[in-house]
Amino acid sequence: MSTPSTDPRVLVADLRADLQAANYTVDGVGALVGDVASAALDREQSLPALRATEGSSDPAAVLLRVTTLGRAVTRAALDAALPRTGTAGAERLGLVRAAGSAPEDEVKPLVDLRPYSVDDAAGTAHWWLVSDLGELATGEALSADHVLGVGGASLTLASATIRTPVERVLDLGTGCGIQALHASRHSRRVTATDTSERALDLAAVNAALNEVALDLRQGSLFDPVEAGERFDLVVSNPPFVITPRTDAVPTYEYRDGGMPGDSLVQRLVGGVGEVLAPGGVAQLLGNWELHEGQSWSQRLEEWLAGTGLDAWVVQREVADPALYAETWIRDGGQKSGPRFDELYTAWLDDFAARGVTGVGFGVLTLRRPLRPGAPLRRFEENFATLSDPLGEVFAAGLAVHDRLAGLADPDDLADLTLQVAPDVTDERFHTPGDPDPRIVLLRQGGGLRHVAQVDGDLAGLVGACDGELTVGQITAGLAVLGEEAVGEVRTRLYPRVRDLIADGILLLP
Ligand SMILES: C[S@@+](CC[C@H](N)C(=O)[O-])C[C@H]1O[C@@H](n2cnc3c(N)ncnc32)[C@H](O)[C@@H]1O
Structure with a gap:
């Protein structure tokens, strides 16, 4: 040697x-x-x-x-x-x-x-990632300045990220640098920030080890962004865990930004538009509190109010307060016992003080629109097991939203020749003995695995979307068959057709 x-x-x-x-x-x-x-x-x-x-x-x-x-x-x-x-x-x-x-x-x-291996449009790469030793290696509770390796949330965000080649990316809360390394494959310059000096040191080692150049900066939220700097893509797997702010509960910097309730995620959502270039996209993970009398989407609507951002939010999980507390106490390496119960009590007290009935977790895709107009508001709950990379799905969904926004006149829709997406199957459920199905479901095989329930003539319309007949021709045929005025069929079906296009079940030409 x-x-x-x-x-x-x-x-x-x-x-x-x-x-x-x-x-x-x-x-x-x-x-x-x-x-x-x-x-x-x-x-x-x-x-x-x-x-x-x-x-x-x-x-x-x-x-x-x-x-x-x-x-x-x-x-x-x-x-x-x-x-x-x-x-x-x-x-x-x-x-x-x-x-x-x-x-x-x-x-x-x-x-x-x-x-760690990555397989994307730029090819396959084999990387190595340095992070702090976890419970697996030490068998002990984590230290407060622990730097996380690649976890489930890291992979969720990496999979959801739109990988369109861009000029500049900001990875806010970079930790060991995993999102920044991914971004380096489709961006000319990646700025990665963290409050933790140790995280930035490890991210620098990982950048060097994997021969990637990163612009590393220390600071909270948007503080490290210089005046006038704008990014085409912002990614953040932020420290979103809702943690009681009492001395009895440790602050784990890797998961908890030290702010009350879900206010760190609220500040990210409210502020990210300021650092996005026109047309720029921010993709964030987050937790949000659920309160009695307010739907989860209403809370996010409030956060988005006045930002002018397009928003597509997918709520992927909901936990009740007790389950949430248990999950994150265990994540810190705490086993059952008096200390566990002390932390559990603090969490439940904190939630009770704000009337929290549960906590949602999800993926937010926000965009600074290029043109003025009503911003996209899409809130969907999706608890399906998803295995495909979702970046392309989000990119396609935003593009479809823009095209639909330009098809405001019903005649615009009538002139389109649509096709059923190749991964869509149709499931029919019959009452025994009845030849006509009682329920027809259109099920996407990949992506967000959307499922749409359609009634008889909408199912017929979808079935006739072969890429040759226009929506108007199909609708006229259905009107004749159903002995109904064409206008009525249009009024009934066109909004549903728009939804199916937005879901990726029907494809635009
Ligand atoms: C959940 S880890 C994410 C690490 C990595 N980006 C990933 O996807 O695995 C959150 C990171 O945010 C950092 N952080 C905590 N508070 C922050 C703040 N106020 N502003 C920016 N980063 C913060 C933590 O130090 C930690 O490295």
């Missing part, structure tokens, strides 16, 4: 080369530990992967054990797994701490370092 460099840039390049040579990639680790242990790791369960790598000197096994599973390895084993960097180089980079310089001395991890 060569003597490791003292230049951090050389050390990072050596580390990258070592990780590549060790095949320490998502696929490499998958092949090493097998599907069962990989799936268990995704659930933050380490035991199957520990068993699969026990006693192995495979470099990827040594790296997985020390940097993800939090186990000590010998200095000799790590030197062999990282031949260019060596244990000494890994120590200089702040990745591990060795008990001594002898080959049999123990080396323990200081951070989590795991592979």
